[in-house]
Amino acid sequence: MTREDIRTAVLEGLSNIAPETDPTSIGDAADLREALDIDSMDFLNFVIALHKRLQVAIPEVDYPKLLTIGGAVDYLDAKLA
Amino acid sequence: MTDPAIKPHLTREHVAELLRQMVRIRRFEEKCVELYQREKIRGFLHVYIGEEAIAVGIMQALAPADTVIATYREHGHAIARGVPMTTLMAEMYGKQEGCSRGRGGSMHVFDAKTRFYGGNAIVGGGLPLAVGTALADAMQKRPSVTACFFGEGAAAEGEFHESMNLAALWKLPVLFVCENNLYAMGTALALSESETDIHHKAESYRMPAEVVDGMDVVAVEAAARKAVVAIRAGAGPHFVECRTYRFRGHSMFDSELYRDKAEVERWKPHGPIERFGAWLRQNDILHEAAFQAIETEVAAEVEAAVAFAEAGTWEPVADLTKHVTLEPES
């Protein structure tokens, strides 16, 4: 799976939990909670979606690494490597 | 004009013919009842058993150019008018060899050759039509008559009254024939009419009206001849109320909760075939052999009709939407 695929998965995961927003319009380093106005339930759903789609373990302690698009792509890329 | 014979000539040939026609209707319908229960015939089936004298008597007075309009209990009228039993039975089956191509079934028998303008399954539905066919004859100065049959139940419909009035007002050549069998489906005459002498209703429209014993084929024929001669002479519509009785249920599926079995039994000896046959025997007009010959001949005709219907074919489904509108002739 390429980084681009991972990126697509992250963006689609985000647009599913925040359908009225456009995740491609926010920067890679922006805090998703701020930029997309998502709460802990949304974030949990985001993690669940990534877990299902990519089949990676995402322990709770790693949540902070997923708080930006760039961070999430890096983190998942490393996990899948 | 050839002899319009106001009175029936009761020659041996003529009485044999009257009997033969009634027997043809009776045996045909008895077969229909059987075929219905075997699901060869479907939909509603209303038989005329007990009332045959009316159709047979009235038809004696009609000419080929006359018009007949009947009800949903019209197999007898069709047979007496000359619709072949074969195409009639095929119609009962719904085969495309039927007189209405199978599209109509028992209640909607039509036959252009004999100017049989149908069974009609709407009570009273035929009366305005009869006014119209007669209007056409009158406007084209044709000497034809329309014979319109209906039950006493129709007298409750507005269309009955509107048609009576119009026919009388315009002096149209209609013979209205009321077949009063005392029950409109399951409702007794006395429970549905304030005036149970139906012919009085016609009289109130200033139309000559007469009551006859509808179980007596000769009496019906005599009344019809007299009326038709007058109508052809331009006297306007006439009304004949024929008192009769239906021996079987309204339709096949009728448990007859509305009348006593004993009442039906009381009427049976007065049936038109039974009475006429007894009279012919008593007066030695027809010999037993003649009766037998009629039965044999009719049985063969009914069998042939069933064979014709059985051999008939189903109209292809591809033709489903045919006969809905006609293309204008080019």
Add this chain to the structure above:
Amino acid sequence: MGEFVMPSLGADMDAGTLTEWLKHPGDAIKRGDVIAVVETQKGAIEIEAFEEGVLDRPLVELGTKVPVGTPLAFIRTAGAPAPSPVPSEIKLPETPATKPVAPPIAVSVAPPAIGRRVSPAARKIAAEHGLSLEGLKGTGPGGAIISTDLPQAARAAEPRAAKKPGIDLGEMRKAIAAAMARSKREIPHYYLSHPIDLTTAQQWLADINAGREPPERILLAALLSKAVALALHAFPEMNGFYQDGAFRPSRPIHLGTAIAIRGGGLVAPAIRDADTLTLDGLMAALRDLVARTRAGRLRSSELFDPTITVSSLGERGVERLYGVIYPPQVAIIGFGTPAPLPRVVDGKVEPRLMMTATLAADHRVSDGHRGALFLLEIERRLQQPDTL
């Protein structure tokens, strides 16, 4: 030998019940003889034979309802020997051969393909998102491009998700306005607040979640709700409705859970019987409620069920919130955003995860003393998360 069958007396007769034999085995039968009585939906009808012969043994017992066409008895030709004692098995009638199965009527939904077809739904979504339809493969009628052929990103934003059938934001704003205005007009609120140490609870939750896949993980919000629900057992005056000048406590505990709607607006549908749910059950209920709220699929009853409301600010908020009671309820619990703060524990200053809980309650029903005890009870429960 002929069969005497259950006749079809009407197009609307499918079956009949044999109620009486008028002829008996061995009796001679003539055509037209009435031989039995059949009960139908229209009443009893006498049925007749159409052949000559001798009535043989009946094949159907009296009182039996059989379909049209079922043989009721044999009629044997007079003089012919009786049939073998075992009658042939009674067969239910098959569909008569005169009933050809009608072929389906040809239905043409889409006219023959001319050029490129795009469904109205796909057009609308594409236009809203500036998507090009180039290169897309259509899977709809006649190869038309339909909504599901569009890229996922656009579909996620399609009106199905965003339009929220059932929730109209404008209407909701009006409803909130009316309820809150009434609350402030009618309900004499009193307010209490109390800091709660969540360090233990948070740690307990982290330990639990560490061993679980994401879909099974529990959020702090579920833990807080459970603590409130259990605490209410001892404080019935916080749970119920003030109506027509009197308070009516509610035995069931339906926790109204404030959920912000993306794009503005707020609803507080109920987690029904929250005190009886396990923590996992409560978490599941919470997830379901949030999902349905966001999808606009709430049942109206869920909005009127709550007996008390809980509002959590979650991770991104401020220290404390002062709730406005949702009438006719009589209390609302607010949870601020947890934050690490210095706290004195056993004489030493330690960093602890602290959260401020508030209570707004109806002074017509309870007073500050009871309210304070209620907050303390919530705190106590949260210190023993394994009992929740």
Add this chain to the structure above:
Amino acid sequence: MNEIAPARIKTTYREAVRAAIRDALTADPKAFLMGEDVGHYGGCYAVSKGLLAEFGPERIRDTPLSESAFVGAGIGAALNGMRPIVEVMTVNFSLLALDQILNNAATLLHMSGGQFNVPLVIRMATGAGRQLAAQHSHSLEGWYAHIPGLKVLAPATIEDARGMLLGALKDPNPVLIFEHVMLYNMEGEIAADAGAVETGKAAIRRPGRDVTLITYGGSLAKAMAAAETLAKERIEAEVIDLRTLRPLDTATIIGSVARTRRAVVVDEGWKTGSLAAEVTATIMEQAFWELDAPVARVCSAEVPIPYPRHLEQAALPQPESIAAAARATLGR
């Protein structure tokens, strides 16, 4: 011994209508049944069999074959304090009373400036399937659904047969109830204490996400059968039973079509100018931008219903034709 009454009872559509009439006459001394052969004969379709003995000829009133007169009399009686239930034998005969229904029942409230309402219920049989040919087989309820001032109901289930009449009797307006002839023999179980049901709302008889089948009355069972067939092909059809043909519950229709994006309207009336056309136009007006396929209609062929069974069946909507139309909306 303690016996618990069974919660459900076996009954038929016919018996359910009869039970509803019995309830109505028992509950309200002003209620009565009037029509052709409802009394001594027991009802053309045996619906009122036995009621004459129970309630007597004043309240189970046989009428002459005078549709215009007895429907008009029903309107008059309703105007003047009674609660008549008028049975017209079939919709085909109701045409003889159309003047009364349209020009009086439907308009009196309006013409009197709201002074005179007509709390009348008219029941009639409708539909084909019994080989009764072209004067006894038509589905004309769509015509009545055209008329403002009327309510038009089409019970398709035994529960609705049991409950709609009672609901209709609570309505201060003229309500027409269409009972499909093929339903009278339908057997099933209903709650022993079944009673009045809500009218005015459509029912989703089967949920599904791929296509919405919208129908009513005698075609419901056919649509359900089609949905079963489609399910085997992994097409989940949602089936809506309109129940009330006027006023139409457009919210349920639009809500469903907005979800499934596809609709097939099934109506035993002829396609041209049909109720199906009305439903289709409503979808076009209110849900056009939600659609992924043209709305399909499965209606009766444009021919008076023929007598022979094979042609009659070919003229009517069938599960096969409904399923084919549904597949076509999915491009299959």
